[in-house]
Structure formats: C-alpha cells, structure tokens
Amino acid sequence: xxxxxxxxxxxxxxxxxxxxxxxxxxxxxxxxxxxxxxxxxxxxxxxxxxxxxxxxxxxxxxxxxxxxxxxxxxxxxxxxxxxxxxxxxxxxxxxxxxxxxxxxxxxxxxxxxxxxxxxxxxxxxxxxxxxxxxxxxxxxxxxxxxxxxxxxxxxxxxxxxxxxxxxxxxx
Numbered sequence: 562x563x564x565x566x567x568x569x570x571x572x573x574x575x576x577x578x579x580x581x582x583x584x585x586x587x588x589x590x591x592x593x594x595x596x597x598x599x600x601x602x603x604x605x606x607x608x609x610x611x612x613x614x615x616x617x618x619x620x621x622x623x624x625x626x627x628x629x630x631x632x633x634x635x636x637x638x639x640x641x642x643x644x645x646x647x648x649x650x651x652x653x654x655x656x657x658x659x660x661x662x663x664x665x666x667x668x669x670x671x672x673x674x675x676x677x678x679x680x681x682x683x684x685x686x687x688x689x690x691x692x693x694x695x696x697x698x699x700x701x702x703x704x705x706x707x708x709x710x711x712x713x714x715x716x717x718x719x720x721x722x723x724x725x726x727x728x729x730x731x732x
Contacts, residue, residue, distance in 0.1 A: 573606070573607055574607065574611075574612070574615065575728070575729060576605050576607070577603070577605045577606070577607030577608070577609070577612045578612050578615055578616055578729055579605075579729045579730070580603040580604070580605035580612075581599055581603060581609065581612045581613065581616060581622075582616060582621060582622070582631065582635060582729060584599060584602060584603055585622065585629070585630060585631040585635070586631050586635060586636065586639045591630075591631065591636070592630070593625070593628040593629065593630045594628065594629050594630065595627050595628055595629075596609060596610060596613060596627050596629065597627075599613075599629070613629050616629075617629075619721075619722065619725045620632055620634065620708075620721075620722050621634070621635045621722065621725065621726065621729075622635070632708075632722075633707060633708065634707055634708035634709055634720070634722045634723070634726070635722075635726060637707035637708075637709060638663075638707075638709060638723065638726045638730070639730075640656075641656060641659045641660050641663060642660065642730070644656060654696070655699070655700070655703070658696045658697060658699070658700035659700045659703055659704060661686060661700075662682075662686065662697065662700040662701060662704060662710075663704055663709055663710070663719065663723065665685060665686060666710065666717065666718055666719040666723075667719045667723060667724065667727050669718070669719075670718060670719045670724055675716075675718070676711075676713070676716035676717055676718035677716060677717055677718070678715055678716050679698065679701075679715065679717075682697060682701070682717065683697060701717055704723075705717070708720055708722055708723075709722065709723040709726075710723070
C-alpha cells in the first residue's frame with residue numbers, strides 16, 4: 562500500500578483522491594472496492610486510507626468496514642459530464658439541461674455569486690418559453706435529488722458535494 566503522507570490540502574491529496582474516485586466511477590468497475598484492492602490498482606502515489614477518509618468526509622463515497630463505493634452524487638456527476646452512451650432524444654435533452662444548469666451554478670459559485678431564485682435562473686439560462694422553463698425546473702429537481710444542488714428559501718445553488726467533485730475532476 563502507498564504510504565507517502567503529506568500535510569492536509571496539498572495537490573498530492575487531490576491527485577490520489579481523483580485516482581481513487583475515477584476507479585470507482587469507471588462504468589465497467591462500479592462495485593464495492595476493498596481498500597487493499599484500490600491500493601494495488603491505482604498508480605498515483607499516496608495513502609489510500611487517508612484518501613478514502615477525505616472522500617467520505619466530502620460525501621463522495623460510502624464505506625462499509627473495508628469496502629468503499631462511489632456515492633450517488635458522484636456517479637450522477639460523472640454521468641452528466643461523461644455519459645454519452647444513451648443516445649435516446651429524451652436522455653440527450655435531459656443531460657443537456659442537467660449539464661448546463663449544474664455548470665452554470667458551479668460557475669456562479671466559483672465567482673462568489675449567490676444562489677438563484679427560479680425566476681432568475683430562467684433569465685440566466687435563457688429559458689424564455691414555457692417548455693424551456695419546464696426543462697430547467699426538471700433539471701433542478703433531478704440535480705437536487707442527486708445531491709448536486711441545494712435549495713433553500715426558493716433559491717438554488719451548487720451543493721458542497723458538487724463543488725468538491727468539480728474541483729477534483731478538473732485537475
């Protein structure tokens with residue numbers, strides 16, 4: 562098992578966390594992983610046990626004793642950003658709206674802007690027609706159900722989980 566310990570928050574942590582999460586998000590390998598299996602499989606140096614602790618603290622994985630699996634929010638984030646397998650028109654349109662809304666909310670968060678009301682989101686995302694507004698509302702509902710959006714007081718913003726996933730996946 563890799564044992565290169567580094568202080569909290571360094572780039573090395575992000576790289577091993579990304580490697581561990583990528584392994585769990587691989588469509589052909591989505592299953593519970595044992596800690597020692599992960600350590601043997603990934604090629605990124607670092608302490609796998611510490612990485613699993615950080616990922617669990619960020620709510621990106623679930624742990625059962627020695628086993629770990631990607632959380633639903635992480636899987637959904639990956640599907641939105643990399644899921645080109647489903648070519649049905651409905652799935653493509655849903656993915657388009659989910660990706661646009663999540664990307665817009667993440668960009669607002671990165672720029673230090675606050676949450677959006679539903680009316681503001683219609684304006685920001687250019688949803689002028691009723692059909693577009695319904696698609697936007699549906700996307701917000703799907704993202705909220707996946708844990709990628711937080712809604713409070715009629716306003717929506719990217720969740721802490723979504724922000725951490727965005728950080729890790731854009732290394």
